[in-house]
Amino acid sequence: MKVGWMLLAATLAACTEGEGQLDVSEVHVATFPAFAATGPLQSLMAQPQSVDTVIYVDLRSELSTLGDLGSPSMTVTKNEVSGTAVANLQHFAVTIAARDGTIAEKPLSDVDVPPNSTSVELPLLISTGELLDYLKEGSVALHLYATGTLPTQPITLTHTLDAHVAVAVHKSLL
Numbered sequence: 001m002k003v004g005w006m007l008l009a010a011t012l013a014a015c016t017e018g019e020g021q022l023d024v025s026e027v028h029v030a031t032f033p034a035f036a037a038t039g040p041l042q043s044l045m046a047q048p049q050s051v052d053t054v055i056y057v058d059l060r061s062e063l064s065t066l067g068d069l070g071s072p073s074m075t076v077t078k079n080e081v082s083g084t085a086v087a088n089l090q091h092f093a094v095t096i097a098a099r100d101g102t103i104a105e106k107p108l109s110d111v112d113v114p115p116n117s118t119s120v121e122l123p124l125l126i127s128t129g130e131l132l133d134y135l136k137e138g139s140v141a142l143h144l145y146a147t148g149t150l151p152t153q154p155i156t157l158t159h160t161l162d163a164h165v166a167v168a169v170h171k172s173l174l
Contacts, residue, residue, distance in 0.1 A: 001150040006093050010119075012053055013131060014023045015162075018168075018169045019166055019167065019169060020065075020069045020070075020072075020166065020167045020169055021064075021164070021165070021166050021167075021169055022060060022062060022065070022066055022164075022165040022166075023162070023163070023164050023165075024059060024161070024162065024163045024164075024165060024168045025039075025160070025161075025162045026057050026059070026159075026160070026161045027158060027159070027160050027161075028055040028056075028057070028158070028159045029156060029157075029158055029159075030053050030055050030081070030144050030156070030158070030159055031053060031155070031156050032051040032052070032053045032085075032144075032146055032150075032154060032155045032156075032157070033051055033053070033154055033156050034151070034152055034153050034154045035164075039153050047147075047149075048090055048091075048147050048148055048149060049147070049148070049150045050145060050146065050147040051145075051146055051150060051155070052144060052145045053143075054141050054142065054143050054144070055141075055142050055144065055159060056099060056113050056140070056141055056142070057135070057139070057140050057142060057161065058091075058138060058139040058140070059135045059136075060135070060136065060137070060138045060139070063132075063135055063136050063165065064136070066165055066166075066167045068168045069167050069169045070168055070169055071167065071168075072132060072136075072165050072166065072167040073129070073132070073163070073165070073166055073167070074128045074129075074131065074132045074135075074163050074165045074166075075127070075128060075142040075163060075164045075166075076128055076161070076162070076163045077162045077163060077164060078121075078130055078160055078161065078162035079109065079121065079122045079123075079124065079160070079162075080119050080120060080122055080159070080160050081119065081120055081122065081144070081157045081158065081160075082118060082119035082120075082157065082160070082161050083118065083119075083155075083156060083157040083158055084118060085151075085155035085156065085157055085168075086113060086117050086118050086120055086157065087116050087117060087118060087145050088148045088149050088150060088151065088155070089113040089117075089120075089147065089148035090112065090113055090148045090149075090170060091110075091111070091112055091113060091146075091147040091148070092109070092110075092111055092113055092120055092122070092144070092145065092146055092147070093107070093109060093111070093144075093145040094109040094110075094122060094142055094143065094145070095107055095108055095142070095145075096108040096126075096131070096134055096140055096141070096142055096143075097134075097140065097141050097143070098134060098137045098138065098139075098140055098141075099138065099139040099140060099141050100137075100138065100139070102137055102138075103133065103134055103137055105141075105143070105152045106125075106126055106130075107125045108122075108124065108125060108126060108127075108131075108142065109122035109123060109124060110125060111123060111126060112150070112163050120148070126159060128144050128163075131163070132165070142159065144157075144159065
């Protein structure tokens with residue numbers, strides 16, 4: 001019986017448990033091209049128009065550190081666009097795709113913008129697990145679509161993605 005307890009104690013001593021954590025904050029400035037007016041400018045400017053741009057996010061190196069310890073989980077604490085030009089928008093949408101094409105493009109967010117806003121929260125249309133799969137893969141393309149009463153000069157918005165990533169660690173030291 002003593003040998004059994006000693007073996008159990010040795011086994012427990014050779015294991016470690018805990019949690020790895022990482023807070024991620026990605027801020028990207030997105031410049032949308034000027035609205036290209038054709039025809040009578042006044043009538044076009046009164047109608048909602050759409051422009052788009054792409055930003056790239058690469059968290060692979062940060063996430064691989066935790067991925068080596070176990071299966072990470074993620075909680076998104078902020079996903080928004082902000083800037084004075086948000087006040088001109090009526091609708092904002094985002095798609096996500098792996099930059100190298102290994103994971104297909106999917107809708108990430110799609111939201112109506114409240115009037116006179118300077119920022120808008122972008123609720124996720126995919127699970128945080130799916131978002132994490134994209135981010136672990138490597139560089140991702142976020143395709144941003146803005147619709148509203150747009151000026152004839154480029155507009156600049158700031159996209160912020162804040163997340164908390166955690167992984168439960170259950171590793172043997174032997």
